[in-house]
Amino acid sequence: MGIPITYNIRNLYARRVSTILTALGIALVAWVFIFTLALAGGFQAALRSTGSRDNVIVTRSGSTAELTSIIARETASVIAGQPEIARAPDGTPLVTSELVVLWNLERKNGTPTNVVVRGVTSKSIPLRPNVHLAEGRMFRPGLDEIVVGKLASARFAHCSVGDRLKLAGRQWTIVGMIDAGGTAFDSEIWGDVELFMPMFDRPVYQSVTFRLDDRSHFGAIQKRLEADPRMSVQVKREDEFYAAQSEALSALLRGLGIFVTLIMALGAVFGALNTMYAAVGSRTKEIGTLLALGFSRRSVLASFLLESILLASFGGILGCLLALPVSGFTTSTMNFASFSEIAFRFRVTPSMLLSGIAFAAIMGAVGGFFPARKAARRAIIEALREA
Amino acid sequence: MASENGNLVELRDVHKIYRRDRIEIPVLQGVNLNVKQGEFLALMGPSGSGKSTLLNLIAGIDLPTKGEVRVAGESLGTLASERLSRWRARHVGFIFQLYNLIPVLTAAQNVELPLLLTRLSGKERRDRVKLALELVSLADRDNHYPRMLSGGEEQRVAIARAIVADPTLLVADEPTGDLDAKNATEILTLLKRLNEELKKTIIMVTHDPHAAERAHVTVHLDTGVLAP
Amino acid sequence: MKFVRLVLANLMRAKRRTFLTVFSIAIALFLFCTLRTVITSFEASLRASNASRLIVRHASSLVFPLPLSYKERIAQVAGVAGVSYGNWFGGYYQNPKNQFAQFAVDISTFFDLFPEVLLQPAEKDAFRSERTACIVGRGLAKKYGWKIGDQIPIIGTIFPGEWRLTVRGIYAGETRDTDENTIFFHWDYLNESLPDVRKNQVGIYWVKIASADMAAAASRSVDALFENSSQPTKTETEKAFQAGFISMIGNVQLLLSILGSAIVFAIMLVTINTMMMAARERTTEIAILKTIGFTDRLVLLLVGGEALLLSLLGGALGCGLAAIVFHESDFTAGGFFPNFRVLPETIGLGLVLAAVMGVLSGLVPAVQAGRLKIANALRKVV
Numbered sequence: 001m002g003i004p005i006t007y008n009i010r011n012l013y014a015r016r017v018s019t020i021l022t023a024l025g026i027a028l029v030a031w032v033f034i035f036t037l038a039l040a041g042g043f044q045a046a047l048r049s050t051g052s053r054d055n056v057i058v059t060r061s062g063s064t065a066e067l068t069s070i071i072a073r074e075t076a077s078v079i080a081g082q083p084e085i086a087r088a089p090d091g092t093p094l095v096t097s098e099l100v101v102l103w104n105l106e107r108k109n110g111t112p113t114n115v116v117v118r119g120v121t122s123k124s125i126p127l128r129p130n131v132h133l134a135e136g137r138m139f140r141p142g143l144d145e146i147v148v149g150k151l152a153s154a155r156f157a158h159c160s161v162g163d164r165l166k167l168a169g170r171q172w173t174i175v176g177m178i179d180a181g182g183t184a185f186d187s188e189i190w191g192d193v194e195l196f197m198p199m200f201d202r203p204v205y206q207s208v209t210f211r212l213d214d215r216s217h218f219g220a221i222q223k224r225l226e227a228d229p230r231m232s233v234q235v236k237r238e239d240e241f242y243a244a245q246s247e248a249l250s251a252l253l254r255g256l257g258i259f260v261t262l263i264m265a266l267g268a269v270f271g272a273l274n275t276m277y278a279a280v281g282s283r284t285k286e287i288g289t290l291l292a293l294g295f296s297r298r299s300v301l302a303s304f305l306l307e308s309i310l311l312a313s314f315g316g317i318l319g320c321l322l323a324l325p326v327s328g329f330t331t332s333t334m335n336f337a338s339f340s341e342i343a344f345r346f347r348v349t350p351s352m353l354l355s356g357i358a359f360a361a362i363m364g365a366v367g368g369f370f371p372a373r374k375a376a377r378r379a380i381i382e383a384l385r386e387a
Numbered sequence: 388m389a390s391e392n393g394n395l396v397e398l399r400d401v402h403k404i405y406r407r408d409r410i411e412i413p414v415l416q417g418v419n420l421n422v423k424q425g426e427f428l429a430l431m432g433p434s435g436s437g438k439s440t441l442l443n444l445i446a447g448i449d450l451p452t453k454g455e456v457r458v459a460g461e462s463l464g465t466l467a468s469e470r471l472s473r474w475r476a477r478h479v480g481f482i483f484q485l486y487n488l489i490p491v492l493t494a495a496q497n498v499e500l501p502l503l504l505t506r507l508s509g510k511e512r513r514d515r516v517k518l519a520l521e522l523v524s525l526a527d528r529d530n531h532y533p534r535m536l537s538g539g540e541e542q543r544v545a546i547a548r549a550i551v552a553d554p555t556l557l558v559a560d561e562p563t564g565d566l567d568a569k570n571a572t573e574i575l576t577l578l579k580r581l582n583e584e585l586k587k588t589i590i591m592v593t594h595d596p597h598a599a600e601r602a603h604v605t606v607h608l609d610t611g612v613l614a615p
Numbered sequence: 616m617k618f619v620r621l622v623l624a625n626l627m628r629a630k631r632r633t634f635l636t637v638f639s640i641a642i643a644l645f646l647f648c649t650l651r652t653v654i655t656s657f658e659a660s661l662r663a664s665n666a667s668r669l670i671v672r673h674a675s676s677l678v679f680p681l682p683l684s685y686k687e688r689i690a691q692v693a694g695v696a697g698v699s700y701g702n703w704f705g706g707y708y709q710n711p712k713n714q715f716a717q718f719a720v721d722i723s724t725f726f727d728l729f730p731e732v733l734l735q736p737a738e739k740d741a742f743r744s745e746r747t748a749c750i751v752g753r754g755l756a757k758k759y760g761w762k763i764g765d766q767i768p769i770i771g772t773i774f775p776g777e778w779r780l781t782v783r784g785i786y787a788g789e790t791r792d793t794d795e796n797t798i799f800f801h802w803d804y805l806n807e808s809l810p811d812v813r814k815n816q817v818g819i820y821w822v823k824i825a826s827a828d829m830a831a832a833a834s835r836s837v838d839a840l841f842e843n844s845s846q847p848t849k850t851e852t853e854k855a856f857q858a859g860f861i862s863m864i865g866n867v868q869l870l871l872s873i874l875g876s877a878i879v880f881a882i883m884l885v886t887i888n889t890m891m892m893a894a895r896e897r898t899t900e901i902a903i904l905k906t907i908g909f910t911d912r913l914v915l916l917l918v919g920g921e922a923l924l925l926s927l928l929g930g931a932l933g934c935g936l937a938a939i940v941f942h943e944s945d946f947t948a949g950g951f952f953p954n955f956r957v958l959p960e961t962i963g964l965g966l967v968l969a970a971v972m973g974v975l976s977g978l979v980p981a982v983q984a985g986r987l988k989i990a991n992a993l994r995k996v997v
Contacts, residue, residue: 017888017891018888018891018892021884021885021887021888021891022884022885022888024881024884025881025882025884025885025888028877028878028880028881028884029881031877032874032877032878032881035873035874035877036874039870060775061775062770062771062772062775062776063772064707064711064714064772065772067678068705068772068773069772101676101678101679102676102677102678103675103676104674104675104676104677104849111859111862112859112862113859113862113863114676114677114863168675200679201679201845232775244711248712253867256653259649260646260649260650260874260878263642263645263646264642264643264646264878264881266639266642267638267639267642267643267878267881267882267885268639268881268885270635270636270638270639270642270885271635271639271882271884271885271888271889273635274632274635274636274885274888274889274892275888275889275892277631277632278632278892331866331869331870332863332866333863333864333866333867334860334863334864339677339860339863340863341863440990443989443990443993446906448905448906448989448990448993449988449989449990468910468911469910469911469912472905472908472909472910472911473908473910474908475906475907475908476907476908476909477908479908481906481907483903483993487899487900487903489624489900489903490628491624491625491627491628492621492624496620496624500621500904500907501907501908503617503618503621504907504908504909504913509617512617548907
């Protein structure tokens, strides 16, 4: 027969201060755990989901980012004529040739930063399923109009719909804002590529992106284009292309997160150990009584272990609650591949929260095991005598 | 130290009331007492009569609710907390029923404790500790921890601690209460020696009539007043 | 000092608890030092930057070049003591994961502008006289096992193709923070291999000024020269330029600081709890000490001192461990931090933090001990 759980709950309540302090400590560890997962996850999500599996991006051979790639107009035409390209509802091929430069802008707090400015075509939005117009309207080709990504709008000065921004010596009116679902495009500024080319004095594209009519056709078109002697290009699936850019930094962030959390957990386990040993120590007489009453040693062990897990889980839930506000927080870091600033959102998912609680419970189990075992081992007489 | 009539301790109309939550518990209700220098006084009475409380007032551990406590020329109620502590360190040696040695310190280290409050050098402290332990015949156990000593030996270390700083007054609260007959006798003999040979004034609370016999004077406390 | 033994003896009373507490504080400080070192490593480039060197680049974007003809005009600005130029090459070695800095630089002026690049005279001469020669930093040489005379292929991304360079020197940095992971090669070699439309374009100008306090004035003068041209410049000190990059990574620094604070706070909660638990067991002893005549203040200091001592022990252990581990292990986080070492300032900060933790965690028990009334405490026992 087991010791009722109310015994544990009452005891935790009776030692309120100690319970709260330990629970808070564990809550913070769980919070750090979720925080780093949300950070690394948000960053990787921003970059990985920038690209779609159905799309193919062509850049110059050897480029790791669009910025260092050059694709001449003639090359772009050849690529646009490939048979594997899907068709838009109006029958035209779903392909876009784009220009990408870095531009010096000011953040809202006045400090300078590098931002990606992209020259786009009418197919740029249709090609990207996660991008849509969120506010205002799309720019009209041939006019001094641009649109901005929603994170760019939030972080950079003079970047709201209706503002005027100076690019390449001209004033541009921001007529709309796009929402790219938290991906890299949210940090960019888009305008008409045909206008940008002469403005930036760059009569070349940086990339050509198109939708495959069938995913399985990727191999064929890759082979053909890469072998074509008229051009020196590399052909990649769009999602892989962007994912590769984030690899190094995501790995670092994730590694750091795991390192920090594991070590912190060790500290929290020590804390739980201390608390539970003290709890056992102050309740020896009770334990002796319980044993004398007929409860088995195993049930005493189970009871203390459960108490520790309860305490830790309480801390875990607390940590989750504290972590929820973090979700959606925008922050930014450098995309090392393009030396531009990329903003991204912390993403707290339900599975992260559950992991946080589970992690806390495990800490409670580890921290409670030895004290619980000690509690169970006490000889009855000795325990009762200790007044 | 003593007043003109040779009194080391003078209590005038001393009252002590304890307050627990809203309830007031009167423990001492008008105590008058004189103790001469060099006297060995036994304080007896049934449990709950306030003996320990009276002892605490004399030792400066507690302050009276009303009335005056004069010890060694000082009216204790007028002293601020910090001065009271310093006064106590200089003038009082306290012996408890439950020895109350600090378990993580050796016998010698326990005895040294009161000397840490003085300006004596390390060597001087060690010499005094040795002397005190010799006095209680435990010089050879100086580096033992309390858990390695018997009850009687622990109490003797406690006595050594109480006298090491050469206090004016020794105060003992049921010093033999936790000991068997043989050890109790040893302790009482020791106390008697301290009183006769070293002229220590001793005030001892006890409920054991045999212990009281060793003292010069016995007074009885009952429901907060001294019996006439 | 005579009380230290008392404090120590008390700590050894509950050995397991003492060890657990010391270790959890050590862990917190170890993490703190690690996170702080991530931040200071980012800033290493700031520490190494030369206060008398300015960077001139295209005002609008790093991506746009400047004409070679600007050199002569910049050299004539008041306060300018030397001008050099170069292009960021942006290639990789063997596979795209192996990315590090490569610069094509003007050989005739390079060493004047970069005194912190230390080379043997023989190596310097060999580098100067051979068109396809390069010098590599010590860090790179060690990582890839390059030796003098090796021919290394660099795949260009901005300037496509395979570029073969011969190692003619391995340079060392003047200070511990100077970067030793760059390849420098001849600008002329790069320029002559480019198609005409891309020739004679410079990515970046380096300007030596006569003294550091002329930086602001000289920067403005250079920019004024070109502000109305089609290729305007932005001139700033090297430090400001680096800081701009760091500010982009910048938010990560803030996040790491938040992490570090959360850690320290969490462990402090745990420590406070432990101290309070320990204090509860000692009420009788505190009462005894006070009976003997220990003043309230002394008792407060003893209890507080205990917490402080514990924390400092833990702090020394954690900080020391961090310093040793990262020194011995050559840790670079996959090349992100070529010089990951724990600075003395970080250790100092860690110890101060440990001391603060000690004071705060011992505060409540110490004050309680100070306030303890002897009579109340003793009554509980008897």
